[in-house]
Structure formats: structure tokens, C-alpha cells
Amino acid sequence: MSGDRGIRLLIVGPPGAGKGTQASAVAEAYGIPAISTGDIFRANIEQGTELGKQVQEVMASGGFVPDELTNSIVADRLKQEDAQGGFLLDGYPRTTEQVHELDRILAESGAELDAVIQLQADTDEVVKRLTKRALEQGRVDDTEDVIRHRQDLYREQTEPVIAIYAERGAVVEVDGLGTVDDVAARVRDGLAARGLGVHA
Ligand SMILES: Nc1ncnc2c1ncn2[C@@H]1O[C@H](COP(=O)(O)OP(=O)(O)O)[C@@H](O)[C@H]1O
Ligand SMILES: [Mg+2]
Structure with a gap:
């Protein structure tokens, strides 16, 4: 871990993996x-903010918000006080371009990533979960067509992101099947095995 400056984590996985x-x-x-x-x-x-209006359509269709916009949102967010002692990013980076931007942001503040939690779940299971979530929460991007599009984008754009972090030896693979508590225990164990336990 980066000394007393806290832990910096990413969590990645297909839509519906439980990130x-x-x-x-x-x-x-x-x-x-x-x-x-x-x-x-x-x-x-x-x-109903200006940003909201800009991203509404692309999100509803399951597409990615343009890198430039996403990158600037994240850069601003990571400058805030509460992120100085560490953070966990969920849903970013999703493209290799976003990896480069995150590298730049971290380098600028002299910080390093500690680990990337990769939540694994097979396609059948995630489709089941997302269809259920659609009924419960009514997310506009949880319809069958849109789910499929999000999965395609994940495979094409986000799997290469995981490959970059795997190459760097940063990935902690976690089986995402099972109860929330089961998975949480696996995440804890995976981080602890890298010397990143809560009390480490
Ligand atoms: N890093 C990103 N780059 C581009 N678009 C993003 C990013 N993060 C979120 N989005 C947009 O928000 C939508 C929902 O993201 P998210 O809530 O993380 O989905 P899930 O958790 O189901 O994978 C994405 O489909 C995309 O339109
Ligand atoms: Mg999510």
C-alpha cells in the first residue's frame, strides 16, 4: 500500500457482475x-444538469460516454478532499484511453494503484441479474437489447483494460457467483493475500 496515503483500488467486471x-x-x-x-x-x-443532458441518450442506449467527458469528470472527482486518502473506482477506466488518463492523474499526484479487483461472472448469470434489476429498479439501460450492447462493449473495450492491468500484475481475480457475503469474503481474502488486508 502507498504508505500512510491510503489504498487505491479499481473494481472491474461485466455489467451485472455486482461491482x-x-x-x-x-x-x-x-x-x-x-x-x-x-x-x-x-x-x-x-x-437535470448540463452534464446529465449530455449523457442521457448515450447511457440509455448502453453506449459509452465519450472519453474526454468521462476523464474530466473523474479528474475533478479525484481532486476532492475525501479522495486524497485513497479511493475505490467503480466503472472507470472502461477504455484503454481512460487507463492512460488515470495513469496521468495518479502520476500527477505521486500516487499509485494498489490493486484491481476483477469480478468474474458468466453471461447467463449477469443477464439474469440485470433482468431482475430492471424489474426492481427500472434502470433504462437494463432492457435485453441494451444489456447485450453493454456486454459487447465490455468485451471489445473493457477486456483490453483488464489485460493492461494483468500485465502490470495488479489484478485480483474474484469469483462473483454466490451470495453478496460470499463474494465480499473472497474480495477481502484476495486483497489480504496481496498484503492489502484491512488491518495490514
Ligand atoms: N468509464 C466510463 N466511460 C464511459 N461511459 C461510462 C463510464 N462509466 C459509466 N458510463 C456510462 O454509464 C453507464 C452505466 O454504468 P454503470 O452504472 O457503471 O454500469 P454497470 O455497473 O451496470 O456496469 C454505462 O453503460 C455508460 O453509458
Ligand atoms: Mg454499477
Whole structure:
């Protein structure tokens, strides 16, 4: 871990892998903010901000918000006080271009990533989960066609992101199947095995 400057984590995985749920649990355990680009965009859409208007359509269709816009949102967010002692990023980076921007942001502040949690879940399972979430939460991007498009983009654009971090030896693979608590325990064990345990 980067000494007394806190822990810096990413969580990646296909749509429906349970990133948001695990991100909250991990962030709470480490006392760091969980920063979700999807949540930031959704909040802006709800509040009808200028940013919300800009991203509304592309999000509803399951596409990616342009890198330039996403990168500037994240750069601003990581400058805030609560992120100085570490953070967990959920949903970013999703493209190799975003990896380069995150590298730049971290280098600028002399910080380093500690680990990338890769949540694994097979396609059938995530489609099941997302269809259920659509009924419960009514997310506009959880319809069958849009889910498929998000999965395609994940395969084409985000798997190469994971490959970069794997090359750097930063990836902690976690089986995302099972109960929330089961998965949370695996995440904790995976981080602890790298010397990144909560009490390490
Ligand atoms: N890093 C990003 N780059 C581009 N678009 C993003 C990014 N993060 C979120 N989005 C937009 O927000 C949508 C929802 O993101 P998110 O809530 O993280 O989905 P999930 O957790 O289901 O994978 C994405 O489909 C995309 O339109
Ligand atoms: Mg999410």
C-alpha cells in the first residue's frame, strides 16, 4: 500500500457482475470513498444538469460516454478532499484511453494503484441479474437489447483494460457467483493475500 496515503483500488467486471454492491462493502471496510462514474452520470441525469443532458441518450442506449467527458469528470472527482486518502473506482477506466488518463492523474499526484479487483461472472448469470434489476429498479439501460450492447462493449473495450492491468500484475481475480457475503469474503481474502488486508 502507498504508505500512510491510503489504498487505491479499481473494481472491474461485466455489467451485472455486482461491482456496485461489492464496491460499497470494500469502501466501507477501508474507510475510502467508492466513486462510480455510472452513479455520477445517473445523479446528473436525475438532477437535470448540463452534464446529465449530455449523457442521457448515450447511457440509455448502453453506449459509452465519450472519453474526454468521462476523464474530466473523474479528474475533478479525484481532486476532492475525501479522495486524497485513497479511493475505490467503480466503472472507470472502461477504455484503454481512460487507463492512460488515470495513469496521468495518479502520476500527477505521486500516487499509485494498489490493486484491481476483477469480478468474474458468466453471461447467463449477469443477464439474469440485470433482468431482475430492471424489474426492481427500472434502470433504462437494463432492457435485453441494451444489456447485450453493454456486454459487447465490455468485451471489445473493457477486456483490453483488464489485460493492461494483468500485465502490470495488479489484478485480483474474484469469483462473483454466490451470495453478496460470499463474494465480499473472497474480495477481502484476495486483497489480504496481496498484503492489502484491512488491518495490514
Ligand atoms: N468509464 C466510463 N466511460 C464511459 N461511459 C461510462 C463510464 N462509466 C459509466 N458510463 C456510462 O454509464 C453507464 C452505466 O454504468 P454503470 O452504472 O457503471 O454500469 P454497470 O455497473 O451496470 O456496469 C454505462 O453503460 C455508460 O453509458
Ligand atoms: Mg454499477
